[in-house]
Amino acid sequence: MNKVYLSKSKYCQCVQCKKILWLKKYKPEYALQTAKDSVLENGTRVGNLAKGLFGEYEEIEFNENLNIMVEETKKILQNKPNIVAEASFNYDNNFCSVDILKNDIDGVEIYEVKSSTEIHNIYLDDASYQYYVLSNLGLNVKKVCIVYINNKYIRGENLELNKLFNIEDITDIAKSKQNEIKNNIETLNKYMEEHDKNNEPVTDIGMKCSEPYDCEFWEYCTRNLPKPNVFDIAGGMKKSKKFEKYYQGKISFEDLQYEELNPKYLEQINFELNNLKPKIDKGAIKKLLNSLKYPLYFIDYETYQTAIPEIIGTKPYQQLPFQYSLHIIREKGAALEHKEFLAEIDDKNFIRHFAESMIKDMPENGSVIIYNKSFEPARNNEIAKMYPDLKDDIDRINSNMVDFLVPFKQRKYYCKEMKGSASIKAVLPALYPDDPELNYHNLQVVHNGGEAQEAFLSLKDKSREEQDKIRHGLLVYCELDTYAMVKIWEKFNEIILV
Numbered sequence: 001m002n003k004v005y006l007s008k009s010k011y012c013q014c015v016q017c018k019k020i021l022w023l024k025k026y027k028p029e030y031a032l033q034t035a036k037d038s039v040l041e042n043g044t045r046v047g048n049l050a051k052g053l054f055g056e057y058e059e060i061e062f063n064e065n066l067n068i069m070v071e072e073t074k075k076i077l078q079n080k081p082n083i084v085a086e087a088s089f090n091y092d093n094n095f096c097s098v099d100i101l102k103n104d105i106d107g108v109e110i111y112e113v114k115s116s117t118e119i120h121n122i123y124l125d126d127a128s129y130q131y132y133v134l135s136n137l138g139l140n141v142k143k144v145c146i147v148y149i150n151n152k153y154i155r156g157e158n159l160e161l162n163k164l165f166n167i168e169d170i171t172d173i174a175k176s177k178q179n180e181i182k183n184n185i186e187t188l189n190k191y192m193e194e195h196d197k198n199n200e201p202v203t204d205i206g207m208k209c210s211e212p213y214d215c216e217f218w219e220y221c222t223r224n225l226p227k228p229n230v231f232d233i234a235g236g237m238k239k240s241k242k243f244e245k246y247y248q249g250k251i252s253f254e255d256l257q258y259e260e261l262n263p264k265y266l267e268q269i270n271f272e273l274n275n276l277k278p279k280i281d282k283g284a285i286k287k288l289l290n291s292l293k294y295p296l297y298f299i300d301y302e303t304y305q306t307a308i309p310e311i312i313g314t315k316p317y318q319q320l321p322f323q324y325s326l327h328i329i330r331e332k333g334a335a336l337e338h339k340e341f342l343a344e345i346d347d348k349n350f351i352r353h354f355a356e357s358m359i360k361d362m363p364e365n366g367s368v369i370i371y372n373k374s375f376e377p378a379r380n381n382e383i384a385k386m387y388p389d390l391k392d393d394i395d396r397i398n399s400n401m402v403d404f405l406v407p408f409k410q411r412k413y414y415c416k417e418m419k420g421s422a423s424i425k426a427v428l429p430a431l432y433p434d435d436p437e438l439n440y441h442n443l444q445v446v447h448n449g450g451e452a453q454e455a456f457l458s459l460k461d462k463s464r465e466e467q468d469k470i471r472h473g474l475l476v477y478c479e480l481d482t483y484a485m486v487k488i489w490e491k492f493n494e495i496i497l498v
Helices: 008-016 019-026 037-050 066-077 121-136 171-176 178-194 239-247 263-274 282-290 350-361 376-386 388-399 424-431 449-461 464-497
Strands: 082-091 094-104 107-113 141-149 165-169 296-304 320-329 337-342 367-370 401-403
Touching: 008 019, 008 094, 008 121, 008 178, 019 178, 037 094, 037 107, 066 082, 066 094, 082 121, 094 121, 094 141, 107 121, 121 141, 121 171, 121 178, 141 171, 171 178, 282 464, 296 376, 296 449, 296 464, 320 350, 320 449, 320 464, 337 350, 337 464, 350 376, 350 388, 367 464, 376 388, 388 401, 424 464, 449 464
Parallel strands: 107 141, 296 367, 367 401
Antiparallel strands: 082 094, 094 107, 141 165, 296 320, 320 337
């Protein structure tokens, strides 16, 4: 039997679902990348930084010919004691590169580095697989550890690696999983031998499709399901509940219309199946409008986050506001004004400059209209903590906030086209269908918040000309977010007059 060549990443994917291995080999064109560039970049940066956790180290350079890496590792390990990054090993077609290997006189220690702020079960499989490979090659593996991010760490003037990283010893767990790993590898080899290119394995979908990671073959594996189906129900329905209905054979909206479900899920189904007219609670809309005080400030933030805090006073994965768009209506009947802020990528004090600009642009006690009250106020509170001298103005802004998400989330305003979602990306085209000016898809550079983060971080490596193009794309995108809220406000005013 020709044994499958496994890496630690492939092994972990197969722990999630064996069919991933078959699909990657025979139908790779159906894979849809789910990981964002910023996530991959975070992982790379964390891995590179952690290499220096124990002082000086030697590194095995990546080579597409993995055997060269294995041979280079053998040479370097003879110079014990030493620390080796990306030490590479192959046992019986099972390959792994160890993030950090402490090579002592009497044995080795494995350190698997993760950019997460907690330990997930799949990390245990990852590190245990490395123990399996190394121990079967005859190395005395004394210790296996997971290195991960300490999200309580607040950066000072200098980055302190010993405080940024947590290290957890999982040696006993790794040892306890060795028979499981051996059996899994044997099962995978048998599985791939039984299923060639013309014999696709039949594997049902399940929670494994998104645990621990969203599978890149989800669209392929669900291609034959009716549309819409239980997985299209929006508004917070748990994935486990969706699979419960799926396994009961309640898959299409027709199947689900008489099920015992949360009323808002049934409402989405009912509107879809019966093409109902919009549901509008004019009293609730009028109450919201009456609560507003001029000047009206429509504001939206864009943020980015990194695993390694670069700004003094910030934590790993803290949402750092780098941009806002602000539309202003100073009094009833006044013309719409627009102001904006977009940080320079090399400005180390951009959070303060963001806050100062915002305070200057909103000097009066008018209503500050946002979309999703869990976001902007939280960022403001973090700013106030970093810069206590700005706290009074920040608190003033927070105290005036009004959330336009609420009427849609509470279904005071709902129509079929929203597809169960209260997201502004679903609401806006539902309220203004076929309006190209309000279509995020028509934007040239940035289309959503995730892309905004990627775009801003990409400025570091660009020429000024390229930066100008990306910055323009960011400004246009963020402006549409607040203009969208203005258009929602206008729609609310139309409704109460009808």
